[in-house]
Amino acid sequence: MNRFVASLVLPAFLLACGGGSNPFDPDPTAPDPTVPDEDNPVTDAGIPTALAGDVGRISFNATAGTMTVTGLTQDGTPVPLTYRRRPGLDRNGYQAYTYQDDPLDRHVTAYAAEANNGSGVRGGIAVSGGPRNRFFGGGFYERDGAYSPGTGQVSYAGNYVGVTNGNGSSEDLAPVPGTTPGQLRPSQAAEVTGRVFLNADFADGAVEGNVINRQIVDGGIALPSLVLINTPIDSEGTFLGSVEYESSEFPGENVVGQTIGSYGGIFGGTNASGVAGIVRLEEFDGPNDVVLGADSEEEYGVFVLDQCGQPVQDTVGCAGTNP
Template sequence: MKHIVAGLMAAALLGGCGGGGSSNPFDNPGEDDGTTAPPTDTTVPTEISQDVTRVEFDPATQTLTVEGLTFDGTTDPVTYNRAVALDVPGYQAYSIQQDGASRHSTAFAAQSQTSGAVTAGVAATGGPRNRLFTGAVFERTGSYTQPTTGEVVYTGRYVGLTNLDSQGGDLLPPPVGLAPELIPTQAASTQGDVVLRANFGDRAVEGNIINRRISETPGGVVINLPSLVLINTQITEGGTFSGTVEYDQTGFPADRVTGTSIGSSAGIFGGIDATEVAGAIKLNEFDGPGNPLGLTNESETGIFVLDR
């Protein structure tokens, strides 16, 4: 793990703010096949949704609208602009900024590839004023059936948004003479790989997020981050799950991280025989026990959309 940019990043931390979960927070037009999914509580936990109440995403037309996120526009919901330069493999990026003195907001979204049954999105503002606004949602559309036996592995990519500053390449120029305290910042994103394992006989799910990194620091230096474990938790009859997140113990042989939660996870399976899964995590820290990168009060909200 690299320890070289602690001073660079530490001053860029913002506090999180927001809250309020939502039922059916994801509206994905054109994906309803006319069938009725089994009854299930599709409410995204409030610790995950935070300040986002709804997202509309159409990957074909590359349009995304976010509702609930504070200070991302003068209306609610807000239609974001496609931001191809910010794309992370597997996820389309979007952004919005009213002018050079207004907050900048970044969003990522994806839909599963097998049948398009599940979708997830995450959004976050940057600074200023010591606080950011963020949240993530996920949704299932169409019919769903859940196996009663067997173990299935789902793989794919992860993307997250943090309360750290990025290089700011998507920011509008601030007005000439704007005080430094008023200049907007752009949230730095994270990415990684997800392996999720579901045992439908035991109705349990667990997983890992590995190869985590930030590559949008002000100095352009890639920061490698600790791997995460999505701790095993129950799969409900409706195909949902929620649990906790820990650092992977193998990355910290000298520290006891097993049993210490650093955040929350939640998700939903979709498709016939649960061919797809989408979910999200909220991290209250992410640089390791004892802050080896020199970060304090860091936070992250991210999503995953996976197929078998």
Template sequence: MTRLLSGIAVLALVAACGDGNPFSGTPTDTDGDTTSGAIPETLASDLDSFSYNPTTGTLTVTGVGLDEDALESVYRRAPGLDVPGYVAFTAQDDPLDQHATAYVHDINGTRAGIVVTGGQFGTYNGGGAYARDGAYSPHVVTPDSGEVTYAGDYVGLTNLPSDRTDIAVVPPGTDDALIPAQSAKVTGKIFFNVDFSDNTLKGAIYDRELDLDDSLLPPGDTVLEVADIEFDPTTIDSDGTYFGDVRMRDGTTDIGDYGGIFGGVESEAMAGVVFMEDHLVTSTTAENEYGVWVLGKCGGPEATAAICADVDG
């Protein structure tokens, strides 16, 4: 679905497993040992598929275009746009075509990603997905270890404009109305408490910062606040997936949905995607954001977040 400067459909994320692509196609397609579950439409949106190989550093995206024909595009690495924990890719066919940004991350085959076009002529596309290799392996519950923590870095992409550092140079004299936008990103920290004894979780995104070029906003439009986000408590399904509601930190506003998957031995990692709208306080723009996380379990071999030192695991 194309949004009025308001998603990319599902991503098929590929790990570097020697014999090729273990997951491709639509959100529910699986092949080999990769599991994604049925990724909710609100998170998947416009993209048909994409595949990511962290070993070769390649990303292939299918279906982000102006019509319903599924065209495959190999995105280019954009290291200048990398953020902690996530690698960036971009795509643009020519200077006056829409520009797309993607962020992906993989922890031992547990992976997730988002793609968002910057917007042009009042519309944009965006979305995300997650997957893992192998079957669900839950954290082992003991009398001393039922509740665990996952923490790390977060990145999101919005329908608001950033600077045009990755936009191809347009011909001299091009009217500004024709120049495509580059999606403004949000960075922050993310934290989940997960209770495997009753299969529930909740969490938050905090320390959020928006990389915005105010000069490219509509006249009179200003971002006033980049609020912290909270994830309503939800349950973990038998396949290790989860889905729930998102709200502002004041607890009164339902602003979107989040979902994801646990992967690795004893759920050493969790991955997920969020879609939010009308959550950045502006005067006129209907703000949308797709965000992604791939996190190691505190106390486990893939823990990297400094805050993990302050929790038991």
């Protein structure tokens, strides 16, 4: 359970242009998912609690267009709860689902996708809006079927979608009586879109990447790019690492080594043909809140990617790779 930010609709900040992160800075020590300890707990479903948040499990069928969610506080009953398909809210190829039991109950926005090429990986997130100064949210990923590691170094590319603890549109909210006090009116959480690129080195058992072209959907507010810091891949094809801002966008700021969240996921399929994962951010609008001028901002995001060189791949993101 975390604090809710009332509004994120503020002028965008013009980010500086530049290359990549400074290659001469040593990698910070990343959490090792192969070493369970009290600082790196997982849920009953095997998801690190840093990423799972308030979600116990998300069951998603892309073909049928169905989703059930277990564990999310204050979303409704029964358990698991079946969410409603909302094609009008789909973002970047991720299917949208929502739930609101009645006009004065919390509204929840959820997104999920499944990878191609028979990898059997899928992932999803669910996040509620206000009121009452708090929000609930979390993510889930899983793999069906067999898995074998990739060979050498390979790349993955595709789209990203996130949901924040700030107000977005109200298009999916149930109408409340006009006499309802403002303190009782639920809000619909704001969404973020972006692009993800991962490099996985299966010879060394490590993965790293970037989330770029990030923006809040309502208002088109540009957000800083993220660096998914190099972290180990364990023998089961799972990983957990830290997130930082892209240093080239904040020259003069000490952002390298400053963790702003966590990311993790799971590879699946023959030669790890797909990957699904979650990004959890404890801030997202730049050091010193330069974009929105707000603090306490948080975000849960999901990425479901196909490996470059597979029959189905992201042709734009995979351009220039050598799969």
